Amino acid sequence: MLIQLEKRPRFILLEGPTPIQRLTRLEQALGCSVCPPIYVKRDDLMGVGGGGNKLRKLEFLIGEALDQGCDTFITTGARQSNHARLSAAAAARAGLFCELILTDTVARDDEAYRRNGNVLLDDLFGATVHRRPGDVDALAVAHDRAEQLSAQERRAYVVGSGGSSPLGCLGYALCAEEIMAQEQDLGLRFGRIIVPNGSSGTHAGLAAGMKAAGDEPGRIESFTVLAPIRKARAITTELAMRTLALIDPANVFIDGDIVVTDGQLGEGYGVPTEAMFEAVRLVARSEGLLLDPVYGGKAFAGLIAAIREGAWRNEEPLLFVMTGGLPGLFAYEPAFRCN
Incomplete structure (x- = not known):
């Protein structure tokens, strides 16, 4: 697959594979009679902008820009x-101007949410920020x-939320x-890969x-933290199909290849849940690792719930992809203080 993607423009932002670590103290802290081995892939450990999963996508997006x-x-x-x-940070590294269209889609308006966390860093990385109400079509x-800039004889590259174009x-196909490759090095195979x-x-x-490599994409399971389950599953399936078409146009997904789970969304995107608070604190206090409250915290809460319910075979190792988002903890400080 690497050979197939070599011709695509790419601006390197990672310094090599991110590590995989086992969480033995968390396994003990869960207190289950039999707990599957739990591993994390540290995609929060990347050098640019504080790290996080979006950098894998931005390598291709910035490269094309x-x-x-x-x-x-x-x-x-x-x-x-x-x-x-991370777009602001990657653009700065690449020598590009960056403009952000940010909408108020989460029902929070406290001082920490408005000024701390990612908001502070957007400014430090030199981005021009345009704020809009939550119901505006940001794209x-x-x-x-971009058209306004074109009239000034400038050229802009536009990408939507999350950098989640095919x-x-x-970046995540790679x-x-x-x-x-890391599974081979570790001598194991993960029964579930959670994101x-x-x-x-x-x-x-x-x-x-996974599909392009002849592996089983159905072992990847995601917990929706944004859209209702039907919409999340439909969007994920379509996007996966369009991405696969860029790598191996003759290949197709079958039933069971795309597994999206609900149960952790709570009242909506960016709205804290009791399970999220527990997951963030448990991982922090057992392993010294920090999950974000919007994405990783809710997804890891889903992993914990599934283990407690005995939903996964105990002998199969689990891999959780830590996607970053640490600045979000500072934006949600009042929520953690009150819970």
């Missing part, structure tokens, strides 16, 4: 978007802004190959990569 001769990178997201923060605003998803599902790109890319 540079290849097209663009001088500005424009993208969209919620006010505390991790993708927006349409982004394209309008091109961006190629990550699937990376995981399979949060927001804009669906991480799951879609991993599934496309």
